[in-house]
Amino acid sequence: MTLQHMLSQRVQAALTAAGAPEAQAMLQPAARSEFGDYQANGVMSAAKQLKMNPRQLAQQVVDALDLTGIADKVEIAGPGFINIHLSPAFLAQQVMSARADAKLGVEPLPPQKVMVEYSSTNLAKEMHVGHLRSTIIGDAMARVLDFLGQQVIRQNHVGDWGTQFGMLIAHLLEHIEAGDSELALGDLEVFYREAKVRFDADPVFADRARQYVVQLQAGEPQVLALWQQFLDVSMSHCDAVYQKLGVQLTRADVRGESAYNDDLPVLVAELKAKGLLTESDGAQVVYLDAFKGRDGEAQAYIIQKKDGGYLYSTTDLAAIRYRVQQLQLDRCLYVVDARQALHFQQLYTVAEQAGWKPAALQLEHVAFGTMMGKDNKPFKTRSGDTVKLIELLDEAEERAFAVVSEKNPDLPEVERRRIAPVVGIGAVKYADLSKHRTSDYVFDWDSMLAFEGNTAPYLQYAYARVCSIFRKVDAFDAAAPVQLQEAAERGLALVLAQFADTLHQTARDSCPHYLCAYLYQLAAQYMRFYESCPVLKSEGAVQQSRLQLCRLTADTLRTGLGLLGIEVLETM
Missing domain, CATH: 3.30.1360.70 (Arginyl tRNA synthetase N-terminal domain)
Structure with a gap:
């Protein structure tokens, strides 16, 4: 409790x-x-x-x-x-209990089987900055829920099916005939743009692409092999991003739209049998009375296009069926852009009407806003192109290296290179996670890499400062009693005692910024304690008590930042 x-x-x-x-x-x-x-x-x-x-x-x-x-x-x-x-005695006991516990006194939530669906990349292209928020918010939530004793299933619901792959296969086949397929796939973004231009401008090419979609859906071996080649190349790009970001997504967590292909005709047949489908201009739709347009008419949720094709709305329904019937989830978090809010409201409604969503199952859209440039428009390159996520992360490391070099010019370069990715990647992640996820935010290198204010470098430095104390003391008794005599000691103990509440609130509302705000408050309270309550100059029981507070502060900062997916360093 x-x-x-x-x-x-x-x-x-x-x-x-x-x-x-x-x-x-x-x-x-x-x-x-x-x-x-x-x-x-x-x-x-x-x-x-x-x-x-x-x-x-x-x-x-x-x-x-x-x-x-x-x-x-x-x-x-x-x-x-x-x-x-x-009372100070009660707070002292809270500190001692947390110090003696591997989970720092944080009790688990009532057990649930929880899926966190995040990242959800389009495997026709490389990851770009638009994938950052889903990836790191989802990763933080999965870590927090895991820490709180939930059975967490991480899921990467990738876009790996549909017309775009027919387009790409048609384009790739021509490159194979010319003997340059490997070169062509070296830059998926360029390859995709080339194929899209041809698809839009050349009716013959577009028809050929659609034929390949039919062959793909029918399981034609050569087309399937080419499709798999796209998936492998694209996932290798994703894996590089995930490794650099330090997120806990693996190939085993990938379950794309293609996984539900065989269930789609069955799904349509069930909706028809339940009287939920209506034909509209040749398409099969579910009309939702709960959602009305400006004309007062019920909105249509399209299940199958008039040409027989399916949409992501169909595969999302199939995913719910799988997650209920096979995985038997208690809770499912969809970490997806806020602009998809209506889709998820309608998706959940159709699932309920079809009887595929049990009343006890929690389906939650963990919505997030947009990363903006300083011009308050969606973040892009100066030329207006989409920013590749791997390039953004590379730049974060280089900028962090420059900042670390400026602050510690005498540090050996190999050490500065070791610190740079921890600071740079941590800064990018924390700048995002510290904002309320539903808010848009302005991406600003200078503010996120600052060593002052509510930033990752400030918290990482605070952790390193606490660790430095233990390199200067002769002995530390990890079982020494805590005595809260000074107001600053008591204030620090109070904040430390609130860690569990923060994690429970973060898990309940799927809001990592709660944890960020807590860690910043903890670091600030520690600095007040450090300035008014000397540790190294104190002696005996007083010093040992203060070292206990220091140790729990360091453990809480390390654990809290770790739950956000941010590394720490004992020296900076």
């Missing part, structure tokens, strides 16, 4: 004893230290319902509130706020 959950339960029990069993505790961390550590705000609404004086009800709640050994002061403020001041 987390600290906030435990306090909420105690306040809830006191509200019930005071005659307000339906009231909510509404407990939250206090905004300012003079208001205590936590504040319960549920009394006012309860008093209104009971037609009581709120301060009178607050007093009854305080009288019934059992926080023995937890709080050393509970007071009523204003019209009926209840301020809770935790």
Whole structure:
């Protein structure tokens, strides 16, 4: 049980004893230290319902509130706020418990089988900056859920089927005849653009491409072999990006649209049998009364095109069927661009109407905004082209190397090269994850690589500074008791005790920025502690107690950044 959950339960029990069993505790961390550590705000609404004086009800709640050994002061403020001041002895015990636990005192969530679908690249092309947010947000969520004891299935729902592959195969065959297939696939982005230009401009080429799609769907061996060649080349590009980003996606996590191809006719037949399909201009659609256009007509969710082809809406339905019937998931997170919100709302609705989504299954669209350039337009190269993700990450390393070299010119180059990718890749990831995922954000090299403010380099440096203390002390007793005598010691212990609540909230709302904000708060609180409570100059039990706080701070920073997919260094 987390600290906030435990306090909420105690306040809830006191509200019930005071005659307000339906009231909510509404407990939250206090905004300012003079208001205590936590504040319960549920009394006012309860008093209104009971037609009581709120301060009178607050007093009854305080009288019934059992926080023995937890709080050393509970007071009523204003019209009926209840301020809770935790005792130093209790906070010291929280620190000791966390120090003795491999999970830093973080208890697991109730077990669930959870899929996180993220990255979801189009295998006709190389990964570009538009894939960054899905990849790192999904990776962070998978790591957090895994840490909290969930059975996590990582899924890369790649685009590996459809007309675009007929187009690419037709183009590749001509290169094979000319003897330059390997050269042609050296740059998938260029190859795709060439094929797309021909497809749009040359009707004969377009017809040939469509014929290859039919052969692909029919399993024609040569066409399948060429298709597999595209997948292998494209996935090698993806693997290079995943390795550089340090995300936990492997080939084993890939399950693309093609995996559901055999189920699509079955799916259509089931929808027809259930009376959900209607023909519209030759296409098979499901009309959704819950979604109406401007004309008031129910919107159509297209299942099958008039030429018999399928769409990603169809394969997404097939994926739900597979995940329910074969994987038996409890929760599924789709980490996908916010612009797909309507699609997912309609997808979930069709799945429910068809009886393919159990009531208990949580299907969640983890939406995210757009990475913007300084011109507040989607991030592109100066020439207006899409930025390849691997090139962006290479640039991050080089820029980080320049920053590290400027700050530590005497450091050997080999050491600066070792530090650069950790700082550069961490900076790119943290700059994204520290924003609310639904927000657009401006990509700015200078701000994300800064060693001041809410950035990865600042947190990585904070971790390295804590580690440096342990290289300067003669002895550290890992079992030494914690004594919180100073306000800054107590303040640091309080933030450390809130780590579990932060992780649970991050998992519940799929919002990694909660964890980022916590880590920044922890680093800032540690700096206040370090400045006002000397560690190396203290002695005996005081020094050992402060070293315990330092060690737990370092462990929490390392663990928290690791859950975001960001590495740390003991020296920088």
